[in-house]
Amino acid sequence: QQQVKQSPQSLIVQKGGIPIINCAYENTAFDYFPWYQQFPGKGPALLIAIRPDVSEKKEGRFTISFNKSAKQFSLHIMDSQPGDSATYFCAAGRDSGGYQKVTFGTGTKLQVIP
Amino acid sequence: NAGVTQTPKFRVLKTGQSMTLLCAQDMNHEYMYWYRQDPGMGLRLIHYSVGEGTTAKGEVPDGYNVSRLKKQNFLLGLESAAPSQTSVYFCASSYVEGVAKNIQYFGAGTRLSVL
Numbered sequence: 001q002q003q004v005k006q007s008p009q010s011l012i013v014q015k016g017g018i019p020i021i022n023c024a025y026e027n028t029a030f031d032y033f034p035w036y037q038q039f040p041g042k043g044p045a046l047l048i049a050i051r052p053d054v055s056e057k058k059e060g061r062f063t064i065s066f067n068k069s070a071k072q073f074s075l076h077i078m079d080s081q082p083g084d085s086a087t088y089f090c091a092a093g094r095d096s097g098g099y100q101k102v103t104f105g106t107g108t109k110l111q112v113i114p
Numbered sequence: 115n116a117g118v119t120q121t122p123k124f125r126v127l128k129t130g131q132s133m134t135l136l137c138a139q140d141m142n143h144e145y146m147y148w149y150r151q152d153p154g155m156g157l158r159l160i161h162y163s164v165g166e167g168t169t170a171k172g173e174v175p176d177g178y179n180v181s182r183l184k185k186q187n188f189l190l191g192l193e194s195a196a197p198s199q200t201s202v203y204f205c206a207s208s209y210v211e212g213v214a215k216n217i218q219y220f221g222a223g224t225r226l227s228v229l
Binding site: 006009032034036041042043044045046049089093100101102104105106107 | 118154155156157158204206208210216217218219220221222223
């Protein structure tokens with residue numbers, strides 16, 4: 001059972017474009033929504049995260065938009081650069097018996113063409 | 115400034131062989147995790163630990179065992195490797211702090227092939 005659905009699976013954009021990656025969840029108990037970035041041959045690293053009490057969060061060129069009623073959230077990358085080429089994972093977290101359980105999406109491989 | 119270190123980086127096993135993957139973190143984190151990453155399936159949690167001496171099953175625990183004898187180390191064992199366990203394995207550690215919730219720090223991964 002995939003609790004966090006992520007799309008698209010892959011994405012190719014031109015330099016300067018704005019790739020958008022979408023995620024959806026079912027469990028309303030989720031209260032923490034991080035995004036992780038993974039470069040080839042490396043482990044994932046936290047990029048940006050949002051709580052459900054805000055609708056948008058920006059950090060540099062990266063923006064998370066959150067729609068609580070639709071149970072959807074998305075990552076936008078402004079002015080994308082070839083160095084942004086990586087795999088991006090959305091995730092959702094919830095408290096579970098004193099432990100913060102995090103469920104990951106299936107990942108989006110982004111390629112930014114110069 | 116090591117963070118999370120995984121050994122080995124690569125390994126090839128024959129079906130039925132056993133091995134142990136080692137994860138070490140130097141950030142004094144309470145929580146540690148083992149994931150496997152397969153194409154199109156994202157990161158799936160195998161086992162996790164919320165503290166020294168404790169372990170718990172994740173989403174795909176079958177065929178794996180773990181131990182957390184020391185706070186800084188988390189070991190993943192394969193008793194009898196199967197081709198279905200060919201994957202990239204990631205270890206992670208985290209702390210839970212206020213609004214930041216569960217920020218996980220990942221190692222560089224271990225690529226395992228089972229022939």
